[in-house]
Amino acid sequence: MNTVFGSWKYIFKNLWSVLPFALVPGVFLALALDHSAASAYLHGFLAGDPRPGFLVMLRTFGVIRMDSWLGGVFTVCAFLTVAVFAALMLSFAEKHMRLGKRTASGLLRQFLNVLPSAFLLTFFYTALFETYAIILSAILFVLSAIPATPLVYVLDVAAVLFFTFALLYVASLFYLWFPCRQMTGFGMYDSLLYSYRLAAGVRSKLILSFALSYAVLFAALAGAALLPYYAYLIVAAVLMIFCFLSFCIRMLTVYFETDKLDREDLLHNYRGYRL
């Protein structure tokens, strides 16, 4: 259970310390979502027409906005802020977990150390998610050529479940790559090999924790897509803030657990107070 909910425990215990790191990337991630495409797809889906066309599907599932130049700017901003704030937050949380200190001293040095890896990993996960979106949209588009509409609904749901599971599985394979590189200082390939070995024992739990978060995110965003744009934006921003927090913090909690490192943030200090 610690693997699945350990990150949430940390987040809620240290909410006011980690929340500032997630505000900017969360807002930009929400802005990078395409409300008009999601709304059109969902309205059609609920009205009995699950065949909106390939580009609408791609815009709905993808993370790269293609509807306007402003959308493109939001996507670039989301990419940059996710990389920068993930590097900042992970440096901060690592120090807290290793030393039990929530101070900013030495943060900049560690931030500069992990920033290149953060950019690389952000690019990797963006590419992974966009590949998932392209494949899923292509398959849903092929399925929409089937004349029997009830069958299209059933196959659409099956395809979304199957390819989402595949996405989460692949994400779990690379999940500890970043913290492994951050803590060990190994090269990219060696840290990947080591992280793969570490994650092997907790893979099913990792996938379960991803699936729980993704299911909530998917359902909430789908529900919010029926709301007006600004309401959707607020809901999406809140969801994205917590998703960003959970995705980043879980990396560290799972890494500390699998590498059997002591968590100083869980221990009492010598005065008897919790830090």
Add this chain to the structure above:
Amino acid sequence: MRFKRSVNLTADCFSSVFKLLLYRIVTGVIFFSLTYVILHLGLSEITGSAQFHALTSLVGEFFRALTTGDVDVLSAFQETAHAALLDMGELLGEHIASIAWSIVGVCAMYLLSRFFNGVAQFAVLDTMNDRLGSYARTRFSSAFFRNVGKGALYQVVYVPLAFVYDVLSLSACWFFFFFIPSLLPSWGALTVVFSLSLTLTALVCFQALKLTFISAWMPAMIVAGKSMAAGLKETAHCGRSFGRRFAGYLVAAYCIVVVNVCFGLFTVGSGLLITVPLSFVFLLAMQLINYYETTGRKYFVGYNRIAGEKEEPDSLE
């Protein structure tokens, strides 16, 4: 002995057949969908045009007239078909760029699908190598991700080479089928049967030759941990037991053809779901056994049984 041990290894690693099947179904669905999208986006203006509909309706009308014996339609067909084809040609000329991009996209999807299938074969070979080398069972997924880098590099070189080789061998088969009969005296159906037999023989020989040449490439990369270039060098210089390996692959290719055709015919195609991935697994097993034998390595053939060791004489006790 090599053939028999390859069969044994295939049977021992039979679960790989189902893993390969699942992998191929998933990648097949993905690449089919992507190709469909590319063609739909690229050619929708052509397939939705009035000229295209006129041409397709003309073809339908032709067959209807042919079956009903409508002489008026048939006599005017040449003229109307010519006009429709001219219109269609004009339309194709206007959309030449989208046609070219669609062709490029389809070729890219084909090469990508071959690439991903090749990486999966690399993973299957690795699991078999673990079985032979240490009698261990490795998970397909871990073997896949362990070899994805090497496999990708190998496929980048192998896929274009194999593509060119396959095109050349198919051209040679085409030559055998259409030109050799013209050199022979006309014996009616016998000539067609002869040319068909010759074509099949040529096709099987070309495939066996290709398999013999690349036989040591993948195993050298996996078993000996060599680089892609070193593996290629080793397979090029692996002249030892060439004839033996070629004979083995020739027999294997014939067996594969017979098994697939029989299963395909007697199960109305459904048996191919098993026999096609099984054929790939069997060829990989042959490559591995050949490599172990050629390089004189010992390998497990069963629990506490190692090939290459002298067997103890039977005891009277």
